[in-house]
Amino acid sequence: MECGASRPSTRQPSPTDPGVESTMLDLKFIRNNLDTVKAMLEARNNRLGLERFESLDRRRLELLGQVETLKNQRNTCSDEIARMKKAKTDASAEIAAMRDISRQIKELDAEIAEVENELYEIVYLIPNLPHESVPAGGDEDDNQFVRDWGEKPKFDFTPATHWDLGEKLKILDFERGAKITGARFTLYRDLGAKLERALINFMLDLHTEEHGYTEILPPFIVNRTTMTGTGQLPKFEDDLFKLEGLDYFLIPTAEVPVTNIYQNEILASSELPCCFTAYTPCFRKEAGSYGRDTRGLIRQHQFNKVELVKFANPDSSYEELEKLLDNAETVLKKLGLHYRVVNLCTGDLGFSAAKTYDIEVWLPGQGVYREISSCSNFEDFQARRANIRYRPKAGGKTRFVHTLNGSGLAVGRTLVAILENYQNADGSITVPEVLRPYLKGREKITA
């Protein structure tokens, strides 16, 4: 399924610039819907106040009006001077008057730049507006159950955790991972490494061959503009690994480089929806999660993920979200893993998302459902920041695309689910059938 877009222009935004100045975030919308935005912030438990926004916004419009009048004078007068010069008339009086106008313009422009900088600092911290189908709620307890699939497996013994299984089978080595780097880093060994690799290939093959996605292998390090485009920056810099001495970051998810593929581009409407899948490692500081999920593979600073990303027509983006969710669920179905789907409530919704479904897989060793995929529609939130547009019809006005993405799936957590769900009484693991071709036909992992 070709998702070839118009050739990217050679023009590149500088990594040091905010990158979005050209396309303003929707000041007008915020201005005209202040109450809605305020209510939304409250529903999201976001304490950002908008008083400063209001005064800055007013000030900006005021200054803009002044400076545009002056610039209009400058332009007309400049033409006049040109004409006079051509006619060999003396223009020194006009030139002298222009000198003063130019000085005023310069001062006003500087003040506007100051106001805009502060204004955008605020605007970039405003999260997306939740879709109407998102349930109201304070935290994850208010998430809405959507459906489940399969059943919890029955064991005639007490199922072990994946960290016990993995260590006994010598396929996961937590101690040496910690020795090499530190906490939350794990060494995979032998069939552990092979199983992880098999899962990556299985998922990529499924999405490219059966679901119509185009495979991408993106850079794992991105610049600030890219991180800002998808919404990780400026608010969540503390969660990211930043490269020393450079304004580059390790990606926390493939969503970041893949969504930014079309940063500052205009797509043809015939190219939509445009679907990409990418395997990447993901790097997260997990700041603020001290003491949580310290055992096992669940919460790592580095983990593997196969991501699904879509660029969609705004009119059909919610249908695309359902399809994307179904594509992610298919991975679990084929692996025979019981899961449930929840619709995140307003309080649990991520910063950039308008709507998110989480898929939670059953982990019998721990007796809990754990998030293994998160599928979101960002509507035009990221598209505005990254300036990704499309042309509805040739010649028509450009519009922002809708961007979507979801894990398809988190690979480490999938491996966890396989260990815990496919364990046998003797501590061995039965390999799910769909993975056997990827493991040279092997049916069992034994010590």
Added chain:
RNA sequence: GGAGAGAUGGCCGAGUCGGCUGAAGGCGCUCGCCUGCUAAGCGAGUAUGUGGGGAAACCUGCAUCGAGGGUUCGAAUCCCUCUCUCUCCGCCA
């Protein structure tokens, strides 16, 4: 790392000694005409953002020729810095 060349609208590509160039020309696209269909041909239209007027068609202010700064009454055009792309040399998986 060293040397050089370049960056203009959806794409390609002109912009002379700074002044009706927001930008020639071509391609593509849209609409209309023509043809039995297709192709070709003819005519018209076709950058983006933001503000104002209008029911709308449309009219109109400002900004934008990689980014930022400077010179100037006036900058796509001159100067500086940065980013990216390309070529050559070196190094390297």
